[in-house]
Amino acid sequence: MQSAQPNSDSETSWGRKDLVELQSLSAAELNLVLQTAAAFKTVGTRHIKKVPALRGKTLVNFFVEPSTRTRVSFELAAARLSADVINMSASASSLTKGETLKDTARNLEALHADVIVLRHSSAGAAQFLAERLESSVVNAGDGAHEHPTQALLDAFTIHEKKGRIEGLHVGIVGDILFSRVARSNLFALTRLGAQVTLVGPSTLVPREFERLGVKVSHDLDAVLPELDVINLLRVQHERQSRSYFPSLGEFTSLFGLTKARAARLREDCLIMHPGPINRGVEIDSDVADSGRSVILDQVTNGLAVRMAVLYLCNAARSGETIS
Amino acid sequence: MSAPILFINGRVIDPANNRDAVGDVLVVDGVVAPAGAGVPSGTEVVDCSGKVVAPGLIDLHVHLREPGQSAKETIASGAKAAAAGGFTTVVCMPNTSPSLDSASVVTWILEKARAEACINVLPTGALTKGIAGEELAPIGALKKAGVVALTDDGRCIQNHELMRRALEYAKMFGLVVMDHCQDYSLVGKGVMHEGYWSTVLGLAGWPAAGEELIVQRNATLAELTGTPIHCQHLSAAGSVRILKEARSRGVPLSGEVCPHHIALTDGALRGYDTNFKMNPPLRSEEHVEALLAGIADGTITVLASDHAPHCGYEKEVEFDQAPFGILGLETELGLFLDILIHKRGVVDLPKLISLLTINPARLLGINRGTLSEGAPGDVTVIDPSLEWTVDREASFSLSRNTPFHGWELKGRAVRTVVAGKTVWKL
Numbered sequence: 001m002q003s004a005q006p007n008s009d010s011e012t013s014w015g016r017k018d019l020v021e022l023q024s025l026s027a028a029e030l031n032l033v034l035q036t037a038a039a040f041k042t043v044g045t046r047h048i049k050k051v052p053a054l055r056g057k058t059l060v061n062f063f064v065e066p067s068t069r070t071r072v073s074f075e076l077a078a079a080r081l082s083a084d085v086i087n088m089s090a091s092a093s094s095l096t097k098g099e100t101l102k103d104t105a106r107n108l109e110a111l112h113a114d115v116i117v118l119r120h121s122s123a124g125a126a127q128f129l130a131e132r133l134e135s136s137v138v139n140a141g142d143g144a145h146e147h148p149t150q151a152l153l154d155a156f157t158i159h160e161k162k163g164r165i166e167g168l169h170v171g172i173v174g175d176i177l178f179s180r181v182a183r184s185n186l187f188a189l190t191r192l193g194a195q196v197t198l199v200g201p202s203t204l205v206p207r208e209f210e211r212l213g214v215k216v217s218h219d220l221d222a223v224l225p226e227l228d229v230i231n232l233l234r235v236q237h238e239r240q241s242r243s244y245f246p247s248l249g250e251f252t253s254l255f256g257l258t259k260a261r262a263a264r265l266r267e268d269c270l271i272m273h274p275g276p277i278n279r280g281v282e283i284d285s286d287v288a289d290s291g292r293s294v295i296l297d298q299v300t301n302g303l304a305v306r307m308a309v310l311y312l313c314n315a316a317r318s319g320e321t322i323s
Numbered sequence: 324m325s326a327p328i329l330f331i332n333g334r335v336i337d338p339a340n341n342r343d344a345v346g347d348v349l350v351v352d353g354v355v356a357p358a359g360a361g362v363p364s365g366t367e368v369v370d371c372s373g374k375v376v377a378p379g380l381i382d383l384h385v386h387l388r389e390p391g392q393s394a395k396e397t398i399a400s401g402a403k404a405a406a407a408g409g410f411t412t413v414v415c416m417p418n419t420s421p422s423l424d425s426a427s428v429v430t431w432i433l434e435k436a437r438a439e440a441c442i443n444v445l446p447t448g449a450l451t452k453g454i455a456g457e458e459l460a461p462i463g464a465l466k467k468a469g470v471v472a473l474t475d476d477g478r479c480i481q482n483h484e485l486m487r488r489a490l491e492y493a494k495m496f497g498l499v500v501m502d503h504c505q506d507y508s509l510v511g512k513g514v515m516h517e518g519y520w521s522t523v524l525g526l527a528g529w530p531a532a533g534e535e536l537i538v539q540r541n542a543t544l545a546e547l548t549g550t551p552i553h554c555q556h557l558s559a560a561g562s563v564r565i566l567k568e569a570r571s572r573g574v575p576l577s578g579e580v581c582p583h584h585i586a587l588t589d590g591a592l593r594g595y596d597t598n599f600k601m602n603p604p605l606r607s608e609e610h611v612e613a614l615l616a617g618i619a620d621g622t623i624t625v626l627a628s629d630h631a632p633h634c635g636y637e638k639e640v641e642f643d644q645a646p647f648g649i650l651g652l653e654t655e656l657g658l659f660l661d662i663l664i665h666k667r668g669v670v671d672l673p674k675l676i677s678l679l680t681i682n683p684a685r686l687l688g689i690n691r692g693t694l695s696e697g698a699p700g701d702v703t704v705i706d707p708s709l710e711w712t713v714d715r716e717a718s719f720s721l722s723r724n725t726p727f728h729g730w731e732l733k734g735r736a737v738r739t740v741v742a743g744k745t746v747w748k749l
Contacts, residue, residue, distance in 0.1 A: 023523070100640055122641035123525035124595030143643070145525030180525060208522040 017317035018130040018137040019309050021146040022187040030188055032322070034156050036308035037301070043080060044303060053311050054083035057114040062105070063140070064090040065121040069275055070140050070150075073299070074117045077306035083115070105129050115314055118142070123180075136313040144178045149309055150274050151184030153302040155192060157294055158229055160301065161270055166193030169226050173199040173255055174233035174282050175244075177206060181233060181274045186214050197223055200255055203244040220255050224264050231272040232257055232282045248281055255282070262287045270294050325744035327351040327363050330702060333371025337378060338677035339693035348376050350700030353742035357696045371704055374737065377676045378693050379411025379701025382652065383501075383579060383683040384476070384555055384627035387413070387444065390431065391420025396632040396721050398432065401652070402440035403719035404630070406747035408652040409736025411701035412443040412691055413630075414683075417454060418477035424449035424460040426468035433469055441746040442739070443701070445471045445689070450489045450500065456480045459489060466496040471687045474501035476555060479537060481507055483544070490550040499686055501553040504537035504562065505603065514643050516589040516606040524592060526642060529604050535561035542569035542576050551575035553686055556629045558584045558603040560613030567622040577686060579625040580614050582658035583649060587726065595642045598726040601631065602647035618678070619669045625686065626678040628655040632722030650725040653718055658727070660707055660734025672707060704738035711735055 012028045022030070043051055059078040063071050071087065078085045088108075101120075108116060115136040118126050123143030130137040141147040159165050170189050176182045176198045186196045186209075196214040198205050210216050217223050224230075235251060245251050252258070257271065262284065265271075271283075271293040279285040288295060315322050330348040337343075349356040351363060382405060388396040396404075398415075405413045415432065417423030423432070429446050436444035448465030452458045454475040462473060473493050479502060480486045493500050510533035515521050517528025538554050542565055545552040557563065557578045569576045589607055591599045599605060617623040631648025638645050656679070663669045670678075684692030691699055715728040738748040 100636070102639055120641065122643045124642045127595055128641060143525050144527075177522075183523075183525060206522060208519050211519050212523070 014312045014322045015316050017313055018126075019148050019313055020126045020130050020137065020139045022148045022151055022184045023146070025188070025191065027191050027193075030152070030155065030192055033152055033305065033308050033312065034159060036312060036322070037152070037156050037304040040307040040311070041301065041304035043307070044300070050080050050082055052082045054078065054081035054314060057083045057314060058112060059083045059085050059115045059117065059310065060108050060113045061085060061087045061117050062108065063088065063119040064101070064125070065119050065141070067119050067141070069299070070119060073302045074140060074306050077303050077310060080303070081307055081310060083310070086113075101125065101128065102132060105133055109133050109135050114317070115310055134317075136317045138309055138313060141180050143180065144183070145180050146184045147180040148184050149302065149306050150181050151188045152309065153298055153305040154185055154231065154272060154274070155188050156301045156305050157272065157298050158270065160297070161294060162228065165189065168228040169195045169197065170229040170231060171197045171199055171223055171227045172231045172233065173220060173257070175204045175235055176200050176209065176233070177204045178236065179233050185231065186212060190214060199223055201245050201251070220261065221264075224261055225266065227265065227269050229270045229272060230257065230265065231274075233274065234276065235278055235282050252281055257283045257287055259284050259287060262290070265292070272298060274298070325353065325742070327366040328740065328743050328745070329362055329366050329368045330371050330376045330704065331368060333374050333376035333704065335376045335694065336673050336676050337694040338673050339378070339681040340695060342694070343673050348694055348702060350702065350740070350743040353700050355694050355696055355698045355700055369704070369738065373706070375672060375705040375707055377703045377705055378680040378698075379691070379739070379741065380409045380656065380679045380703050380736070381412040381414070381683045381692055382410045382628050382630070382655065383414045383625055383686070384581070385413040385415050385630045385652065386418070386632065386648070387415040388632060389419060389435065390428065394634050394721065397439075398435050398444060399439040400719060400721045401630070401632070402436070402442045402444060403747070404650075404652040405442050406739045407719050408654070409656045409703045409705065409739055410442060410652060411703060411739060411741045412445060413652070414445045414447060414471060414687070416476040417447050417449040417474060422449050422454045423447060423465075423470070424452050424454065426461070426464040429465060429468035429470055442741050443691070445687070447472045447474050447476070447501065449473070450475045451480060451485070454478045456482065456485065459492060462492055462496060462498070466498060470498070471689060472499045472501050472553070474503070474555070476501065476503045479503045479505040479507070483540060486540070487544050487548060490544055490548040490552070494548060494550040497688065499551045499553055501555050502537065502541055503555050504534045504541065504557070506533045506536045509533040509536060512643070514600065514604070515592050516604045518589060518607050520589040520592055524595070526592070531559035531561060531606060531610060534559045534603055535565060538562040538565045542566070542574055545569070545576045546574045549575065551577065551686070553625070554578040556581045556584070556603060556627070557614065557623070558606050558610060560610045563613045563617035563622055567617065567620070570622060577624050578617070578622065579627045580618060580623050581627060581629045582651065582655050583726065585611055585614050585662055586658050591726065596726070597638045597640070597642055597645035598649060598724050600642065600645055600647055601629070601649050615667060615669050618663065624678065624682045626659055627683070628652050632720050633724050635723055638724050648724070650718065650720050650722060653720070654713055654725060654727045654730070654732070656705070657711065657713070657732035657735045661732040664707065665733045700740065700743040702740040703736050705734065706737045707734045709733070709735055709737065
């Protein structure tokens with residue numbers, strides 16, 4: 001009863017019209033996305049950066065919670081697949097007039113939107129839509145629940161740089177409790193055979209996470225030398241006012257990737273961050289720009305991964321099975 | 324006045340009189356007739372072979388939504404749902420619009436209930452004005468208007484000094500104070516039990532400690548003031564432990580448990596279905612077990628539904644934005660029989676019936692919940708072995724927000740009789 005059963009790992013096809021979460025994905029499904037993304041990545045290096053995979057399809061970027069990076073990435077990914085793209089934000093939608101999420105989405109569907117990319121501050125919002133709409137729904141972050149494409153691009157980047165994921169030790173550091181990135185990452189990475197350690201203050205990394213097959217640590221210095229990958233999460237300033245830690249300064253002194261700490265990392269340890277970064281808080285400014293930092297590779301790979309997800313979900317909804 | 328009615332051949336269970344034997348119950352002129360009284364001509368005879376004849380069930384915790392929220396429920400529809408669930412008396416909560424913080428609203432409820440409700444509706448009064456937790460409501464006027472208890476249900480007074488004064492003041496009128504136990508600072512914006520599932524689902528946690536802390540506060544203040552406090556819809560293991568300790572020392576503290584808190588756990592929320600969202604929230608296995616143990620050992624003295632209807636469109640929204648609460652009246656007895664008697668054997672039938680009749684009646688100090696001679700002729704006939712399937716579309720409530728649709732249960736009421744008049748039968 002602890003978690004949804006993953007599909008059998010022998011499953012090698014993609015049959016999901018929606019991508020709502022990674023918790024229930026099998027290793028084979030995850031690998032299929034990563035392989036598809038690798039194929040799409042080459043598109044970005046061509047003279048004409050466009051393929052006709054979603055030509056004639058309509059994608060709605062429905063961002064109820066503000067985001068620039070993720071929205072732009074989805075928008076560009078859709079454009080490269082030749083889809084028509086509509087961007088909608090909460091302030092531009094009727095949600096501010098009291099229309100419910102369900103009604104707004106049904107209106108979008110009445111316009112024959114094929115894919116709806118949803119960013120929402122409520123956990124479960126993407127699943128809510130996916131259950132009610134024929135359109136494909138891709139979760140671009142729902143509250144503190146999941147952010148599947150972020151974790152897929154993180155996994156893609158790790159695989160690209162390290163040649164494997166299985167057997168690697170990945171540390172995810174910072175505000176875990178409120179992080180959808182952390183949840184999606186730990187589900188994907190553990191499924192793909194990595195060892196994951198969550199690091200942060202005890203207020204933001206509750207022990208319950210251990211039941212998800214990861215380690216929990218409140219001592220970054222002890223964990224540092226063992227890591228193959230360190231993924232630093234953005235610290236939300238408002239956590240301090242809610243007493244999760246005393247000050248940003250103390251957070252940095254205990255959990256920031258300072259120059260001194262970076263020097264204690266393995267030479268080949270990847271430094272990752274989902275952005276936007278707080279220079280000098282969770283990561284030292286020079287460290288963020290250093291050679292081991294793959295933060296900008298993550299952004300580039302995000303495009304390929306989102307192309308893959310849009311392509312696969314749309315195909316599944318259209319009745320095609322991609323193997 | 325309805326015709327006399329005679330229940331024959333049933334297993335008569337009247338915990339107040341330690342009665343548990345096959346026999347007859349006669350109701351004449353709306354009251355229970357003395358044992359051995361002659362049966363008047365024209366008496367309706369109801370054969371209850373194989374069934375249980377119990378005092379009319381009392382639900383101490385119901386939201387009837389009137390005035391102000393009649394799209395969710397009305398006094399008339401809620402009363403019908405209660406009758407279909409075997410309840411002859413319900414106690415309605417004050418968080419209406421306006422709230423039950425004035426004599427005029429209480430009078431309005433009583434008049435409307437007299438005109439439209441097929442069962443007894445007993446109003447509670449607010450402890451504080453507008454149930455805002457800031458100033459005392461006119462408790463004396465509320466008492467005169469006919470409230471049977473005081474509560475700010477739906478809210479919880481956070482200021483301990485105000486709670487203390489409310490208790491001291493209520494004592495003067497002999498009214499029990501019922502409390503929705505929730506510490507706001509600990510619970511914050513929590514929408515589900517804080518634990519493994521809130522971690523997985525990314526929903527804000529409502530820790531068990533947020534209830535336990537207020538139960539402890541209430542134990543302390545009940546002891547200090549001597550005013551009885553009834554802790555509503557308890558959900559947490561620590562609450563049961565605190566309650567047990569306080570009661571062992573004679574502190575006038577009691578507690579109730581609702582069906583959903585023993586029928587379900589927080590894992591049910593994995594699909595973000597808002598029909599599993601209520602306050603306090605569904606908790607984990609160990610809390611469910613503690614509640615069952617509390618029912619078994621007598622720490623919990625009342626069972627109630629917390630019937631909380633909401634419109635479909637209100638519930639069909641993002642999980643954290645949906646209102647708390649589920650329907651309860653029509654599934655309550657079935658769930659208690661199914662779980663407490665058949666599946667878990669936690670209590671026997673007389674004990675179960677006492678938790679739904681004489682115990683809540685004694686808490687309120689009302690002359691109901693028994694088949695004693697001269698008591699109101701409220702009778703519930705129960706078939707404890709009848710197997711049935713919950714169908715939300717068959718509900719008499721105006722709302723449909725039940726998580727139990729499609730559940731197969733064993734045991735239910737088959738006839739509900741108020742003052743000698745059959746108001747519902749299967």
